[in-house]
Amino acid sequence: xxxxxxxxxxxxxxxxxxxxxxxxxxxxxxxxxxxxxxxxxxxxxxxxxxxxxxxxxxxxxxxxxxxxxxxxxxxxxxxxxxxxxxxxxxxxxxxxxxxxxxxxxxxxxxxxxxxxxxxxxxxxxxxxxxxxxxxxxxxxxxxxxxxxxxxxxxxxxxxxxxxxxxxxxxxxxxxxxxxxxxxxxxxxxxxxxxxxxxxxxxxxxxxxxxxxxxxxxxxxxxxxxxxxxxxxxxxxxxxxxxxxxxxxxxxxxxxxxxxxxxxxxxxxxxxxxxxxxxxxxxxxxxxxxxxxxxxxxxx
Amino acid sequence: xxxxxxxxxxxxxxxxxxxxxxxxxxxxxxxxxxxxxxxxxxxxxxxxxxxxxxxxxxxxxxxxxxxxxxxxxxxxxxxxxxxxxxxxxxxxxxxxxxxxxxxxxxxxxxxxxxxxxxxxxxxxxxxxxxxxxxxxxxxxxxxxxxxxxxxxxxxxxxxxxxxxxxxxxxxxxxxxxxxxxxxxxxxxxxxxxxxxxxxxxxxxxxxxxxxxxxxxxxxxxxxxxxxxxxxxxxxxxxxxxxxxxxxxxxxxxxxxxxxxxxxxxxxxxxxxxxxxxxxxxxxxxxxxxxxxxxxxxxxxxxxxxxxxxxxxxx
Numbered sequence: 001x002x003x004x005x006x007x008x009x010x011x012x013x014x015x016x017x018x019x020x021x022x023x024x025x026x027x028x029x030x031x032x033x034x035x036x037x038x039x040x041x042x043x044x045x046x047x048x049x050x051x052x053x054x055x056x057x058x059x060x061x062x063x064x065x066x067x068x069x070x071x072x073x074x075x076x077x078x079x080x081x082x083x084x085x086x087x088x089x090x091x092x093x094x095x096x097x098x099x100x101x102x103x104x105x106x107x108x109x110x111x112x113x114x115x116x117x118x119x120x121x122x123x124x125x126x127x128x129x130x131x132x133x134x135x136x137x138x139x140x141x142x143x144x145x146x147x148x149x150x151x152x153x154x155x156x157x158x159x160x161x162x163x164x165x166x167x168x169x170x171x172x173x174x175x176x177x178x179x180x181x182x183x184x185x186x187x188x189x190x191x192x193x194x195x196x197x198x199x200x201x202x203x204x205x206x207x208x209x210x211x212x213x214x215x216x217x218x219x220x221x222x223x224x225x226x227x228x229x230x231x232x233x234x235x236x237x238x239x240x241x242x243x244x245x246x247x248x249x250x251x252x253x254x255x256x257x258x259x260x261x262x263x264x265x266x267x268x269x270x271x272x273x274x275x276x277x278x279x280x281x282x283x284x285x286x287x288x289x290x291x292x293x294x295x296x297x298x299x
Numbered sequence: 300x301x302x303x304x305x306x307x308x309x310x311x312x313x314x315x316x317x318x319x320x321x322x323x324x325x326x327x328x329x330x331x332x333x334x335x336x337x338x339x340x341x342x343x344x345x346x347x348x349x350x351x352x353x354x355x356x357x358x359x360x361x362x363x364x365x366x367x368x369x370x371x372x373x374x375x376x377x378x379x380x381x382x383x384x385x386x387x388x389x390x391x392x393x394x395x396x397x398x399x400x401x402x403x404x405x406x407x408x409x410x411x412x413x414x415x416x417x418x419x420x421x422x423x424x425x426x427x428x429x430x431x432x433x434x435x436x437x438x439x440x441x442x443x444x445x446x447x448x449x450x451x452x453x454x455x456x457x458x459x460x461x462x463x464x465x466x467x468x469x470x471x472x473x474x475x476x477x478x479x480x481x482x483x484x485x486x487x488x489x490x491x492x493x494x495x496x497x498x499x500x501x502x503x504x505x506x507x508x509x510x511x512x513x514x515x516x517x518x519x520x521x522x523x524x525x526x527x528x529x530x531x532x533x534x535x536x537x538x539x540x541x542x543x544x545x546x547x548x549x550x551x552x553x554x555x556x557x558x559x560x561x562x563x564x565x566x567x568x569x570x571x572x573x574x575x576x577x578x579x580x581x582x583x584x585x586x587x588x589x590x591x592x593x594x595x596x597x598x599x600x601x602x603x604x605x606x607x608x609x610x611x612x613x
C-alpha cells in the first residue's frame with residue numbers, strides 16, 4: 001500500500017520535472033555533496049526545533065555557574081554569565097540561517113530580476129544597470145557592508161540591509177550573461193515568431209536558462225552571508241547582547257581565552273561546519289546541474 | 300591595445316565617480332542631523348543650537364546637496380580628505396602613516412599562501428586522485444570555510460597563550476608578523492592550492508613534458524625544472540593580482556592582532572563615529588580595488604588578445 005503511494009509520488013514527480021530527478025541522481029553520486037546536504041538539513045531542523053532540543057535557556061544567566069568546562073550537565077560548558085553554550089549555539093543556528101536565507105532570498109531575487117531586464121531589454125537600460133553593478137563591485141564587499149552597518153548603527157537588521165545592498169550585483173551579472181546567450185538561441189526566436197510576448201519569453205524561456213547558476217550561487221552565497229554576519233557581529237556591529245549569535249559569542253570568548261578556551265572554540269566550529277557543508281553542497285550542485293562545466297570550473 | 304586601455308581607463312573614471320557619490324552619500328545614512336553629530340563629536344554632548352548652526356555653516360552643510368558634493372569632490376581630488384575628529388590630524392596623514400603596516404601584512408599573507416600552495420599543489424597534481432590529493436583538496440575546502448577571525452584566535456590560543464612562543468598583538472619584529480600573516484594567508488592559500496594544482500595538471504599534459512620524459516629525464520627533473528616553472532607563472536600572477544582582495548581580510552586580521560594598519564583605523568573610526576576617517580578609508584580601499592582590477596584587465600588583455608575584442612570586464 002505504502003510502496004504504491006511512494007511509486008505514484010515518484011512518477012508524478014518525474015512527470016513534473018524529469019530534469020530535477022536527473023540532477024538529484026547526479027548529486028547523490030557525489031559523496032561530499034550528500035554529506036553537505038545532510039548537514040544543511042540537520043541544521044535546518046535544529047533551527048526549527050531549537051526550543052525543544054536546547055537543554056537550557058539560552059539567555060538566562062546563572063552567575064554561580066560561570067565559565068564551567070564541558071560536563072554532562074552542560075555539554076559544551078557555560079560562558080562568562082553562566083549561560084549554556086550548547087543552547088546558545090542551537091539558538092544561534094536560527095539567527096544565522098534566518099539571516100542567510102533572507103539576505104540570499106532578497107539579493108538573488110533582486111539581482112536575477114535586474115540581470116534579466118538588463119540582458120533582455122539591452123541598450124541604455126542594460127548600460128545603466130551594469131554600470132551601477134560596476135560601481136558597487138568597485139568596493140571590497142565586506143568593507144562596504146562594514147561601513148554601512150557601522151553608520152546605521154549596530155544591529156542584525158542593519159547587517160541584513162548592508163549585506164543585501166552589496167550582495168545582488170553578482171547575481172545580476174551572471175543572469176545577464178545567461179540571458180544574452182539564451183537570446184541568441186533558436187527557441188527564443190521561434191517563440192517570438194509564434195507571437196509570444198516579451199514577458200512570456202523572458203520568464204518562460206529565458207529565465208530557466210539562468211536558474212542553474214543562480215541556484216549554485218545562492219547556495220555558496222549563503223555560506224558567504226553567514227560568514228559575513230558572523231564577522232560583523234564579531235567586530236561588534238551585528239547581534240547585540242544577549243542575543244545568541246555565533247560571531248558575537250566568539251568575540252565574547254576572547255577575554256577568557258586563557259581560562260576557558262571552549263568559549264572560543266565551539267562557536268567557531270559551528271560557523272565552520274555550516275559554511276563547509278554549504279560549500280560541499282554548492283560544489284556538488286554545480287557539478288550536478290551542469291556536468292559539462294565540471295572541468296572548466298575545477299579551478 | 301591602446302584603444303582598449305583608453306576605454307578601460309574611461310570606464311574606471313566613471314566607476315570612481317560612482318564610488319565618490321556613494322562614499323559621499325554615506326554621511327547621509329547616519330541617523331540624525333550630520334551637523335549635530337559632528338558638533339557633539341567636537342565639543343561634547345552639551346552643545347548649544349548656536350554651535351550646531353556654526354558647524355553647519357562652517358562645513359557648508361546648509362548648502363544644497365550637489366554643491367556640498369562638488370565641494371567635497373574638489374577637495375578630495377586635491378588630496379584633502381578632511382580632518383579626523385579624534386586626533387584633529389588630516390585624514391590623508393592618518394591613512395598614509397598606517398599604509399606601510401597594511402602593505403607589510405598583505406605581502407606577508409601573500410607569501411604565506413604561496414609557501415603553502417605551491418608544494419601542496421604540485422604534490423596534488425602529480426599524484427592526482429591519490430589520498431594525498433584528496434586530503435589536500437579537502438584541506439583547501441576547509442581553509443576556505445574557516446572564518447579567519449576564528450583561525451586567528453586559535454593561533455593565539457596555541458602559540459601565544461599555551462606555548463608562549465609568539466606575541467599576541469602589536470607590530471614590531473618578525474615575530475609579531477607571523478600569526479597575522481598566517482591568519483591572512485590561509486584562506487588565500489586554499490584558493491591558490493587549487494589553482495596551482497590545475498595549472499600543474501595542465502602543464503603536465505603538454506608535449507614538452509612528454510619529450511622530457513621520453514628522453515629519460517628523472518621525474519624529479521621533469522617536475523622540478525620543466526613543469527614547475529611554467530605552472531608557477533600564472534599562479535604567481537593571479538596571486539599578485541589578488542592583492543586587493545587580501546586587504547578585505549586585513550580589516551579583520553588587523554583588528555584581532557591590534558595591527559596598526561588601515562583596516563584597524565577604519566574599524567576604530569566606525570566605532571568612534573569619526574566619519575571623515577571612515578570615508579577616507581573607504582575611498583582608499585575602493586581606489587586600490589579599482590586600480591588592481593584595471594591592472595588585471597589590462598594584463599589579461601595583453602596576454603590574451605581575444606579579450607580585447609570579446610569580453611566585458613569580468
